[in-house]
Amino acid sequence: MHQDTIEETKTDLLIIGGGTAGCMAGIFAKTKKPDLDVLIAEKAHINRSGCLAMGLNAVNAHLADTSPEEYVDYVVGDNYDIARTDLIRSIGERLNRMTAMIDDLGVPLPRDENGSYIARSPRSIVMLGEHIKPLLARAALDKGCRVVNRMPVYRLLLDSSGTRVCGAVAYNIRTGKTVVIRARAVLICTGGASGIYRPSNPGLARTKTWYCPYNAGAGLAMGFRAGAEMTSFEMRFVALRTKDVIAPTGTLVLGTRMPQCNARGEPYIKNKQAMLGRKLTTCERLYFTIEEHRKGTGPCYVDVSSLDAEQYTGLVKNYLNMAPSITLHLLENPAKPHTHIEVCGSEPYINGGHGMAGFWIDESRRTTLPGLYAAGDVAGGAPKKYITGCFAEAEMAVEDILETLSKENPDLDISPESVSRTVSEIVAPLNSEGDITFTEAEDRLQKIMEEYAGGSTQNYATSRDKLLLARTYLTDLSDRSQDISAAGGHELMRAHDTLDRILLARILVEHMLARRETRWPCYHTRLDYPMRNDLEYSVFINSRMSDDTIEVFKRSLEPPFAEMPLEAS
Ligand SMILES: Cc1cc2nc3c(=O)[nH]c(=O)nc-3n(C[C@H](O)[C@H](O)[C@H](O)COP(=O)(O)OP(=O)(O)OC[C@H]3O[C@@H](n4cnc5c(N)ncnc54)[C@H](O)[C@@H]3O)c2cc1C
The missing domain is CATH 3.90.700.10 (Succinate dehydrogenase/fumarate reductase flavoprotein, catalytic domain)
Incomplete structure (x- = not known):
C-alpha cells in the first residue's frame, strides 16, 4: 500500500509547465516585480523540455515585411474565417518585441549585410535556435524563479467556495511526495497534446512524433475537470x-x-x-x-x-x-x-500554437475559471502563434496577474476534504490492484482514435457513425481505466498521461460530432458533410464539463461571443 507523504508549499504565482511560455512568463513576472514569489512546476527538466527541447531554426511569427493587421488577415484567412481576431491582434502587436527579447538572451538570429534579420517569408525569420531552451531556462533561474523539475502537476484546487482556482496538486517523482501548492494566481503553460492518435512510427520509435511526446495535454485535462471552457478541439493540427x-x-x-x-x-x-x-x-x-x-x-x-x-x-x-x-x-x-x-x-494533435484548440480565454489570457490563466499552445482561439506568440501570451497573462494581485488578496482557504480527495485521486494508481496498465489503455485509445476518429490511415476522414462508435468505445475505455495501476512515480505519470489523453479524446470526439461540415480539409474532414457550411457553422464549437458530462455548444465569432445551443442531432 502506497503511504502518502504530503508536502505543502505556497506561492504568489504558480506556473504549471516550464516550457516556452512558462519560462518566459517567469522571466516577465520577476522582471516586472522582483519580490513576487514565482514557482515553476515542471514535469521534465526545464533545460530541455517541451516543444523547444531539440531547438528550432526559425521564428515563425515575426513580422519581417508585414503589419499586425495583415498578420490578423493572414491567420484568419488561412484558418477559413474562424479565429479570435481579438487574440490574434493582441499577439501581432507584440511579436517583434518578443523576437528582440530572445535576441537579447543570446539566441543567434543571423542578419544580412544591412543588419536586418534574414526573412524566410513575410512572417518568418531564420534563427539558429538549437540552444534556445537552455538559454530561456537559465534566464528564468537567474531572475529568481523557483523551479521544481520532475514534478508533474495533475489537478487544480478550488477555494472553499468552489469557484476560484487557488492552487494545484503535483507529485514529485524524485522525492515520491505529493505536493499541495497554494497559489494566489495560477498560469497553465503545459502545451498541447500528442499521443491521442496512433503514432506513425512503431515500436521503440513510437515517441518520434512531431509534437513533443511528453506533452500529454495535462493542463487541458485538469482545466476541463475543474470546469474551464474549451474551444475548437475539432480543428486538429496535422503536420x-x-x-x-x-x-x-x-x-x-x-x-x-x-x-x-x-x-x-x-x-x-x-x-x-x-x-x-x-x-x-x-x-x-x-x-x-x-x-x-x-x-x-x-x-x-x-x-x-x-x-x-x-x-x-x-x-x-x-x-x-x-x-x-x-x-x-x-x-x-x-x-x-x-x-x-x-x-x-503526421498523426493529429490537439494544439493551440499551430492550430486553435485549447482553453477559451479573454484578451488578458484569463480562462473562464477565476484565478486561472492560460498561455501558449494550451490556449485556444489564436492559431499560428508559434514561439513569439507564446511569449506574447505569457506577457499578457503576467501583466493581468500583477495588476489583479495588486488589488486583490485571494483567499487560499481550501477545504481539507477537497485536498484529501484530490490527493487520493492522484495516488490512486499506486494503490490500485486493477490489471490494466497504461500501455494497454494507451494502445486501445490510439486504436479507437485512429480507426474511428480520422487517423492518418483513414486519410484523416471520419463520419457520424464512426464517431458514435468512438464515443461508445471511449466511454467503455474510460470506465475500465479508472483502476489503472502504476508501480512508482514514473509509471504514475504515464498513467495520468493516459487518463488525461482518454478524457481529451472524448472531448475531441464530441467536438467532431458537433461540427457537421468540412471546414479545414484533413484537420476536420466529415465524409457525411463534405462541404463547408457557413450558414450553420461560422461559429466556435466550445465545451465544458457539466454534471460530469461533456456539454458542447456554439459561440458566435464576434464579441461578446454569444452562446448558442447545438441543433438536435
Ligand atoms: C517540432 C516542432 C517544431 C516547431 N518549430 C517552430 C519553429 O521553427 N518556429 C516557431 O516559431 N515555432 C515552432 N514551433 C511551435 C512552438 O515551438 C510552440 O508553439 C511553442 O514552443 C509552445 O510553447 P508552450 O510553452 O505552449 O509549450 P512547451 O514549450 O511544449 O512547454 C510545455 C511544458 O509543460 C511541461 N508539462 C507538460 N505537462 C506538465 C504537467 N502535467 N506538469 C508540469 N509541467 C508539464 C512540459 O514538460 C513542457 O516543459 C514548433 C513546434 C514543434 C512541436
Whole structure:
C-alpha cells in the first residue's frame, strides 16, 4: 500500500509547465516585480523540455515585411474565417518585441549585410535556435524563479467556495511526495497534446512524433475537470513533415525553394496554386498531398536533386538546429546525396500554437475559471502563434496577474476534504490492484482514435457513425481505466498521461460530432458533410464539463461571443 507523504508549499504565482511560455512568463513576472514569489512546476527538466527541447531554426511569427493587421488577415484567412481576431491582434502587436527579447538572451538570429534579420517569408525569420531552451531556462533561474523539475502537476484546487482556482496538486517523482501548492494566481503553460492518435512510427520509435511526446495535454485535462471552457478541439493540427524522421518541410521548401512533387515528378503544389490562382492554405498543402496518395500518384517528395554541394550542406546545417535526426539521413552516404525527400502527414494533435484548440480565454489570457490563466499552445482561439506568440501570451497573462494581485488578496482557504480527495485521486494508481496498465489503455485509445476518429490511415476522414462508435468505445475505455495501476512515480505519470489523453479524446470526439461540415480539409474532414457550411457553422464549437458530462455548444465569432445551443442531432 502506497503511504502518502504530503508536502505543502505556497506561492504568489504558480506556473504549471516550464516550457516556452512558462519560462518566459517567469522571466516577465520577476522582471516586472522582483519580490513576487514565482514557482515553476515542471514535469521534465526545464533545460530541455517541451516543444523547444531539440531547438528550432526559425521564428515563425515575426513580422519581417508585414503589419499586425495583415498578420490578423493572414491567420484568419488561412484558418477559413474562424479565429479570435481579438487574440490574434493582441499577439501581432507584440511579436517583434518578443523576437528582440530572445535576441537579447543570446539566441543567434543571423542578419544580412544591412543588419536586418534574414526573412524566410513575410512572417518568418531564420534563427539558429538549437540552444534556445537552455538559454530561456537559465534566464528564468537567474531572475529568481523557483523551479521544481520532475514534478508533474495533475489537478487544480478550488477555494472553499468552489469557484476560484487557488492552487494545484503535483507529485514529485524524485522525492515520491505529493505536493499541495497554494497559489494566489495560477498560469497553465503545459502545451498541447500528442499521443491521442496512433503514432506513425512503431515500436521503440513510437515517441518520434512531431509534437513533443511528453506533452500529454495535462493542463487541458485538469482545466476541463475543474470546469474551464474549451474551444475548437475539432480543428486538429496535422503536420506535413518529412517521412519517418519527421523534420519540418518549411526548412526544405522555404529554405531551398525546391519543388514538392508527386511520385511521377509532377509539381502538384505549384500546379494547384496555378489552378486556384492563389497560395494554398496550410491545411490544403497537406490535403493535396493526401489526395496524391488517394489518386495513386503518391508518395510525394521534395525534389532536392538540383541543389549543388554547397546548398545541400547548407540544408544539413539548417536542420542541425532543430531536427538532428534528418541530418543523419541526409548524410547517409556523403558521396551520394539524396535527391528526393519523402513527405507525409503526421498523426493529429490537439494544439493551440499551430492550430486553435485549447482553453477559451479573454484578451488578458484569463480562462473562464477565476484565478486561472492560460498561455501558449494550451490556449485556444489564436492559431499560428508559434514561439513569439507564446511569449506574447505569457506577457499578457503576467501583466493581468500583477495588476489583479495588486488589488486583490485571494483567499487560499481550501477545504481539507477537497485536498484529501484530490490527493487520493492522484495516488490512486499506486494503490490500485486493477490489471490494466497504461500501455494497454494507451494502445486501445490510439486504436479507437485512429480507426474511428480520422487517423492518418483513414486519410484523416471520419463520419457520424464512426464517431458514435468512438464515443461508445471511449466511454467503455474510460470506465475500465479508472483502476489503472502504476508501480512508482514514473509509471504514475504515464498513467495520468493516459487518463488525461482518454478524457481529451472524448472531448475531441464530441467536438467532431458537433461540427457537421468540412471546414479545414484533413484537420476536420466529415465524409457525411463534405462541404463547408457557413450558414450553420461560422461559429466556435466550445465545451465544458457539466454534471460530469461533456456539454458542447456554439459561440458566435464576434464579441461578446454569444452562446448558442447545438441543433438536435
Ligand atoms: C517540432 C516542432 C517544431 C516547431 N518549430 C517552430 C519553429 O521553427 N518556429 C516557431 O516559431 N515555432 C515552432 N514551433 C511551435 C512552438 O515551438 C510552440 O508553439 C511553442 O514552443 C509552445 O510553447 P508552450 O510553452 O505552449 O509549450 P512547451 O514549450 O511544449 O512547454 C510545455 C511544458 O509543460 C511541461 N508539462 C507538460 N505537462 C506538465 C504537467 N502535467 N506538469 C508540469 N509541467 C508539464 C512540459 O514538460 C513542457 O516543459 C514548433 C513546434 C514543434 C512541436
